[in-house]
Amino acid sequence: MxxxxxxxxxxxxxxxxxxxxxxxxxxxxxxxxxxxxxxxxxxxxxxxxxxxxxxxxxxxxxxxxxxxxxxxxxxxxxxxxxxxxxxxxxxxxxxxxxxxxxxxxxxxxxxxxxxxxxxxxxxxxxxxxxxxxxxxxxxxxxxxxxxxxxxxxxxxxxxxxxxxxxxxxxxxxxGVLPPAARKLNRFDHLLTYMEQNVSQELSLAHLAQISRWSQRHLQRLFIQHTSQTFHRCLQSLRVRKSCELLRHTTFKIHAISDMAGYRDVASFLAVFKRITGMTPSEYRKASALDASDRESFDEEPLEQQEQN
Incomplete structure (x- = not known):
């Protein structure tokens, strides 16, 4: 060759x-x-x-x-x-x-x-x-x-x-990072791990085990770098995942709850309503209406858009 x-x-x-x-x-x-x-x-x-x-x-x-x-x-x-x-x-x-x-x-x-x-x-x-x-x-x-x-x-x-x-x-x-940057890099990898495994059972104890940090220290890192406790950060990740599924799929609510890591639908509904202010069904309808409004606006003649 x-x-x-x-x-x-x-x-x-x-x-x-x-x-x-x-x-x-x-x-x-x-x-x-x-x-x-x-x-x-x-x-x-x-x-x-x-x-x-x-x-x-x-x-x-x-x-x-x-x-x-x-x-x-x-x-x-x-x-x-x-x-x-x-x-x-x-x-x-x-x-x-x-x-x-x-x-x-x-x-x-x-x-x-x-x-x-x-x-x-x-x-x-x-x-x-x-x-x-x-x-x-x-x-x-x-x-x-x-x-x-x-x-x-x-x-x-x-x-x-x-x-x-x-x-x-x-x-x-x-390659080699200074100790402070290395520590932050490890925590960033941990957040990525959570994002990739959001549908799985995630606990502070499990993350402490794989990161080799104590649960107490890990909780401090979450507050320092995400301004949230571990549980609030996990809830935010799971609701973000469920919002994505509600916008882009037609899965039933109970299926989305499971894919977002919630085994109890009632808990999922309560957390979702607290964070978004809407139920999952209301969020899906609102997202569909927003998309429809954008499409309708794009289809209007330019003169009509300017008048509106």
């Missing part, structure tokens, strides 16, 4: 007037070894396989992020030619070095500025990171969704998401 001259991919063919391109691709053996004239971050979203990088071969798996600089030869390959048994899917975020000029005005941290400047000036070597808390995958999926289904102010939205993504990568790239 290394004896075959690599194909050079041009960003102009992908960007089509933009400076960024985000896609999700199922890798196979048809892709050729290639380099490119843009910055690339590739995230493995499914399966395992191999990453051929210059003269090296790296084994890859879900949850790994790869940075591939401009001009670097590489290609991803699955374990076998059968995608049903051995899939390998990669989400790619590629962008022009020119795009970084648009991000600079919003960067004040010297370390972050140096990092993205190195990306722009091809001063950063290839690297690989593990997504320990799914923060990289969430941002990748948000960028892919915005790119595939652009809404109003889509370019600004993509730029904002890209800057968030680069901050997360920069923090992970730093």
């Amino acid at each position: 290394n004896n075959i001259p690599p194909t050079t991919l041009s960003g102009e063919l992908l960007f089509r007037g933009k400076l960024i391109y985000v896609n999700r691709a199922s890798e196979d053996f048809n892709s050729l070894m290639h380099n490119h004239d843009f910055i690339e971050f590739a995230y493995v979203v499914e399966g395992e396989g191999f990453h051929h990088l210059e003269n090296q071969v790296q084994q890859v798996r879900k949850g790994q992020l790869f940075y591939i600089p401009i001009g670097t030869r590489h290609v991803f390959r699955p374990i076998s030619a059968d995608p049903t048994k051995h899939p390998l899917s990669v989400c790619n975020c590629v962008f022009s070095p020119k795009l970084i000029d648009e991000l600079y005005p919003f960067v004040s941290d010297p370390g972050l500025a140096s990092f993205i400047q190195a990306l722009q000036q091809d001063g950063e070597r290839c690297f690989r990171l593990s997504d320990t808390d799914d923060s990289i995958e969430r941002l990748m999926m948000m960028m892919h969704r915005e790119f595939s289904m652009p809404g109003e102010a889509s370019s600004d939205c993509l730029n904002t998401l890209l800057l968030q993504f680069l901050i997360v990568v920069y923090r992970a790239r730093i």
Whole structure:
């Protein structure tokens, strides 16, 4: 493979007037070894396989992020030619070095500025990171969704998401953090764990066990960093999840109660009413009416909108 001259991919063919391109691709053996004239971050979203990088071969798996600089030869390959048994899917975020000029005005941290400047000036070597808390995958999926289904102010939205993504990568790239930052990072991971397991039985004792903090100290951290006790924070997360389900699904109330972590529907109804001021049924109806009003407003002629 290394004896075959690599194909050079041009960003102009992908960007089509933009400076960024985000896609999700199922890798196979048809892709050729290639380099490119843009910055690339590739995230493995499914399966395992191999990453051929210059003269090296790296084994890859879900949850790994790869940075591939401009001009670097590489290609991803699955374990076998059968995608049903051995899939390998990669989400790619590629962008022009020119795009970084648009991000600079919003960067004040010297370390972050140096990092993205190195990306722009091809001063950063290839690297690989593990997504320990799914923060990289969430941002990748948000960028892919915005790119595939652009809404109003889509370019600004993509730029904002890209800057968030680069901050997360920069923090992970730093490696060793000072003790105070390390402690806060652990608590942030704990909050992420709660968000991802909101439907499960969550207790302060369980969180203390997995975090190796005492329940008393953990309660202090919740008040310090969320301005809520553990139980109020958990209730807020569960109501937020149930609101999302009420807006976007047609599940029955008792099913949503269970998916939000409440085994007793009466308790769910009481907490939901206290936090939102409405019952779940009232909230669902109000959300549907709000959506209908927005659609009706959008369909009115401009002259009528202005008169209203």
